[in-house]
Amino acid sequence: MIQLKEYTIPFVGLKQGLHQFEYQIDNTFFEHFEYDEFNSSAVKVDMEFNKKTTLLELQFKATGTVNVNCDLTNEPFDLPIKNEFFLVVKFGDEYNDENEELLIIPHGEYEVNVQQYIYELIVLAIPSKRVHPGVENGTLQxxxxxxxxxxxxxxxxxxxxxxxxxxxxxxxxxxxxxxx
Structure with missing residues (x-):
């Protein structure tokens, strides 16, 4: 997987404190992951990046819609999604991402790439069974x-x-x- 530049944050030049980042996600983002479950997507990801002396705190919030096919009727519909994720980045001897809420990067690193976390944030917001709202309320013909x-x-x-x-x-x- 190619790391996209716009999702790499060079934190070495940032002052300590809170920083805001905003990403508009569409289907071109998912093409890099070879994920083609969405007909279209329009998701806004807000990220609060809090730089502290010994660690980094990242709070992701995703809201928007993805157009998917209904599992029952195969009719396309816009599915609203909303999801949050909190990540702590610490510094250590070697890279370690075994814990899903803690990322350890080597002491010499000066940037962090967040594209994988944004991808998982959006994909995990999709329910396992996608049912058209018209099926649930009986209005879909x-x-x-x-x-x-x-x-x-x-x-x-x-x-x-x-x-x-x-x-x-x-x-x-x-x-x-x-x-x-």
């Missing part, structure tokens, strides 16, 4: 929804002794009865 309704299992039939059975299992039950 789609051929796929009509077909799903048509193919859904019908009500169970009643047998003589008032047991409810599914007609698909009757043939299998006959196989068991024939063996005896």
């Amino acid at each position: 789609s051929d796929i929804l009509k077909k799903l309704e048509e193919l859904s299992p019908k009500e169970k039939t009643n047998v003589n002794n008032n047991e409810e059975t599914d007609p698909r299992w009757d043939k299998l039950k006959n196989l068991l009865n024939d063996k005896q």
